[in-house]
Amino acid sequence: MIIYKTEEDIELIRQSALILSKAHGEIARLIKPGVSTLQLDKLAEEFIHDNGGKPSFKNYNGFPYSLCISVNSVVVHGMPSNYTLNEGDVISVDCGVYKNGFHSDCAYTHAVGEVSPEVSKLLEVTKESLYLGLEKAVVGNRLGDVSYTIQDHAESNGFTIVRELVGHGIGRNLHESPEVPNYGKRGQGVKLQDGLVIAVEPMVNLGTRHIVQEDDGWTIRTKDNKPSAHFEHTVVVRKDKAEILTTFDYIEQAKKS
Template sequence: MIITKAPREIDIMRKAGQIVARTHKALKAHIRPGITTGQLDAIAERYIRSQGATPSFKGYNGFTGSICASVNEELVHGIPGDRVLHDGDIISIDIGAEYNGYHGDSAWTYPVGTISEETKQLLDVTEESLYKGLERAKAGVHLTDISHAIQSHVEAANFSVVREYVGHGVGQNLHEDPQIPHYGPPGKGPRLKTGMTLAIEPMVNVGKRYVRTLSDNWTVVTVDGSMCAHFEHTIAITDDGYEILTVDAE
């Protein structure tokens, strides 16, 4: 069942989203060669808790990190630890924060030092595809209108959209209905309604679309070892469009 949110609930989610956005900003200042993913995790947890929120991911189904930190060929759910970042790497950081019982969820892929032109294009296209999808989001349109816009933009650049992991509703639960694929034909799925709150999060590979999970049962990597990127915002559907909740409004 898709749960629509009342304006007062969206107000709380707006604050949760702002905390997530500010956590991203705090981490971005520390992303450089030589830092570990575990150090970034500690910075994020301290900041989230300092804002009166809790990390959504910590303890979620046994996950040990406060953020997901996925490097290079790691797509999602990377466990923060001793891995050192090097010049030319990219790191996808997924952050969730629970504030007054509601979650905000946003991911961004960051360059570490100087990255290759192909990798820069990957980041640009994946971020652009997120906004191409969001441009379709408003009350009355079909869910897969978002999906199709994302896939079309990614594949026009000869990159691949991951199928196994999808966007989702978000609110009092980190993952709610509906599931939101980032591929497929337009005009399918439920029609969007004002008050729906959704996490749209295209995941894109340079190479083939196929992924697998490592033996830690969390980290998802590209099968062919190619670079991959992940961009995500939490949005609220409005009468005439959408509002991004995971931004720093001040």
């Protein structure tokens, strides 16, 4: 069942999303060679708590950390560890914040120092596919219009879409209906209505679209061990233009400083 949000609900999600977006900015400042992914997790957890929120992921179905940190060929759900970042790595940081009874969810893939041109293009195209998909998240369209647009942009640039993992509705629960695939057909799926809040999150691979799950029960890796990228926003379907509740502005500011 899809739960449409009231304007009051959306305002509360917006407050959660602001803390989340600022947390991403704090994390971005720390991403450089020599920093461990556990350090990033600790920073995020402290920042979220200090700002009146709770990390949505911590203890979610037993997940022990505040961040999913996915490096290089890890697509999603990577666990923070003592691994230290190296020049040329790509690192996806996925985070959620719970505040005022509502969740928000956002992910960003960073290049650590200089990366190869093909990996740089992978990140660029994945991010573009997110925003192009969000242009279709308007009243009267169907979910398949969002999904198709993401898939078309990624595949027309020579990359592949992960199909087993999808975006989702979000609100009082971290994962709600509907599922939001990153592939599909135009004109199909749920008809989009005002007040639908969804987390849209393209996961795009450099090589094969196929994935494997590691023995820890969480980490999802590309089958061919080639890099993957992941970007995500929490958005509200609106009449003429989707309202994006999370923002990458704090990340972009941190990268410039």
